[in-house]
Amino acid sequence: MTTITVSLRNGxxxxxxxxxxxxxxxxxxxxxxxxxxxxxxRLTFHLQPFEGMPPRQDDWPFEGPKPKTxxxxxxxxxxxxxxxxxxxxxxxxEVKDASGNISRLDPIIIIRN
Numbered sequence: 001m002t003t004i005t006v007s008l009r010n011g012x013x014x015x016x017x018x019x020x021x022x023x024x025x026x027x028x029x030x031x032x033x034x035x036x037x038x039x040x041x042r043l044t045f046h047l048q049p050f051e052g053m054p055p056r057q058d059d060w061p062f063e064g065p066k067p068k069t070x071x072x073x074x075x076x077x078x079x080x081x082x083x084x085x086x087x088x089x090x091x092x093x094e095v096k097d098a099s100g101n102i103s104r105l106d107p108i109i110i111i112r113n
Contacts, residue, residue, distance in 0.1 A: 001029040001076075006041045006093055013041075013095050013105035020093060020107030024079060027063075030109070031076035032093075040071030041095045048088040048108070061089050061111070071096070079111060 002024055005016045024030055034041055047059045060066045062077040071094075089109045096102050 001031060003031045003033060006032050006034045006039075006095060007036060008039065008095050008097055008103060011097065011101070011103060013093050013103045015093060015105055015107060018107075020091075020105060021109070022107070023110045023112060026079055026081050026111055029076065029078045032074070034073040034095075038073070039095065040073055041093055042071045043075060044092045044094075046090045046092075048090050059089070061109075 002022050004020050004022065006020075007014050007016075022030060032041065032043060045059050045061060047061070061079055063080050064077060089111070090106055091109060093105045093107070094102050
């Protein structure tokens with residue numbers, strides 16, 4: 001399982017390791033975690049199309065249904081077996097600080113067999 005830690009550092013979103021970029025196999029599991037109590041994050045996913053890619057109905061790469069978009073401190077899901085040929089998903093991480101300011105980071109996930 002790949003685990004990505006989400007936090008705010010000097011007012012900017014920080015993800016570790018590798019700035020939140022990850023390489024995961026189809027059906028692989030990935031988790032995001034905020035180590036700061038009460039520091040919530042929100043994730044959104046976007047397929048990055050490439051030439052010759054088969055069409056997909058949506059940008060949701062995981063096995064389960066798309067959850068509500070409520071912010072969370074922990075989130076874990078397994079990739080669908082059908083995303084193996086899709087290649088790359090960009091995702092956005094949003095974290096709201098104590099003043100209500102929202103910071104964003106946009107890493108990528110590469111799906112490879």
